[in-house]
Each structure stands twice: as C-alpha cells, then as structure tokens.
C-alpha cells in the first residue's frame with residue numbers, strides 16, 4: 001500500500017542568492033527525524049533560514065539548535081538579567097543593548113556592525129549561529145546576510161586568480177563592531193584560514209574573508225594584500241547577494257557561518273533590542 005507523502009513544511013526563498021523562510025513548523029515542539037533532516041537540507045540549500053512567529057522557551061531554543069548539530073558552550077554569560085529572565089541556560093548568550101546598573105546585559109549592544117563571519121578568528125569556527133528576537137526597536141537594526149558562494153562564483157576572474165589558494169589572517173577584539181573602533185575588549189583571538197574555502201558538506205567554494213576581521217594575506221605584503229581584500233569585500237557585499245532581514249518579535253534565524261557573512265544596520269540607541277543567541281560546533285578546520 002502506498003503511504004501518501006506528508007508535506008512537512010514550506011520553504012519560501014527570500015532573495016535570489018540567500019535565505020528562505022520555513023513556514024508551518026512550530027519549534028516549541030520536538031521535530032521527528034525526517035523533519036530534522038529536511039530542515040537541515042533546506043538550510044544547506046539556502047544558507048539562512050527564518051522561522052517566524054515562534055514562541056520559544058530557552059529549552060525550545062536549545063532543542064531547535066540541536067536540529068543543526070551540537071551546541072557550542074557559552075562564551076559570555078550575562079551579568080544582569082532583564083525582567084522575565086531569572087536565569088539563562090548554559091549555551092545561551094544575550095545580544096542586547098539593555099542596560100542594568102549602566103552596563104549592557106549582553107554582547108554587541110549598540111549600532112551598526114560590519115560584515116563578518118562569526119568566530120573566523122578561531123581554529124575551528126562554529127558552523128552556525130541562531131538568533132531569536134525577544135525585543136526589537138521600532139525601526140532599524142536589520143541583519144544583512146551575504147552569500148559567500150555567490151561572491152565566489154561571480155568574482156572577476158583576475159581578482160579570484162590572485163587569491164586562489166592563499167591563506168588570510170584574521171584578528172578580532174571581542175565586541176568590536178567596526179574595524180579599528182577600539183570598542184572591543186582587550187581580549188582577542190587570531191587565526192589564519194583559506195581566502196576561499198570549500199564547504200565540507202555542500203562541496204561548494206565560498207569566499208571566507210570579511211571586512212570586520214580579516215587583516216592580511218600570508219606571504220603577501222600589506223600594500224598588495226589590503227587593496228585586494230578591499231576589492232573582495234566590495235564585491236561580496238553588493239546588495240544583489242544580500243538578504244536584509246527585518247526583525248519581528250518571535251523570529252528565529254539560523255545562518256551558516258561557513259558560506260555567508262552578516263552585518264547589522266544601525267538602530268535607535270534609546271530603544272531596547274534583545275536577542276537570544278546560540279551557536280553550533282563544526283567538526284573540521286576550514287580547508288581550501
């Protein structure tokens with residue numbers, strides 16, 4: 001007897017190159033293995049997934065994170081909890097401008113942020129980041145996602161040839177949002193990775209340098225390397241490769257840090273913004 005295929009959920013692309021909305025899935029409940037595998041495949045296909053109108057507890061958020069792999073440990077526990085939060089589960093971080101006793105309760109509190117890959121300055125960067133919006137400003141604060149695949153595939157051949165096979169240097173002071181802003185903590189991490197990497201699951205090549213954290217090229221003088229990198233950034237950040245996410249409360253967004261960069265637009269400093277963030281471990285060091 002034939003069993004009718006169940007339609008699990010809908011995948012609605014949000015731009016030509018990157019991003020899709022998943023409709024018809026309530027992440028406050030566990031998903032079965034077939035659904036998990038289908039969501040994972042949709043994520044590999046679209047790089048960024050948006051789940052709207054979710055009502056998630058922190059436990060739900062962690063369970064949704066596990067759809068994509070093993071969640072990475074907490075990096076910065078909040079010092080203060082806003083009303084309604086008496087505790088934060090291990091693995092969850094706040095991204096917020098809310099201040100208590102004059103200090104932000106979360107990381108990356110204010111304003112605009114340059115395009116970047118999360119954790120590129122580590123040896124094995126986390127493969128994914130999930131952000132869940134709890135409070136958002138009345139306007140501004142969009143998060144922009146740019147496809148590293150498209151940037152690679154459409155790059156001027158001459159520029160691409162100059163950087164093919166090369167290794168880039170990355171440096172990041174935690175909390176910095178614009179290169180050279182001196183806003184980050186003194187603590188920093190640095191690491192070198194291929195300028196163009198192969199995504200270990202899709203097998204596709206992608207640009208793997210970014211304006212916020214990439215500082216040079218191994219074995220190349222800065223006088224040559226910096227202008228080349230600037231050209232790559234200008235190309236990779238073209239709006240045609242970007243999906244701009246306008247937040248609503250209850251959005252869960254997951255992005256693939258291996259093959260995309262993201263940036264944040266400015267927003268009013270006097271309006272609250274609160275996101276809960278988790279990340280997913282990767283299994284391999286980026287390779288050529």
Ligand code: OGA
Nearest residue numbers: 095118129142143264277
């Ligand atoms: C992040 C990040 C962007 C935003 O959490 O890694 O870049 O819109 N956040 O807050």
Ligand code: MN
Nearest residue numbers: 116117118262
């Ligand atoms: Mn980020």
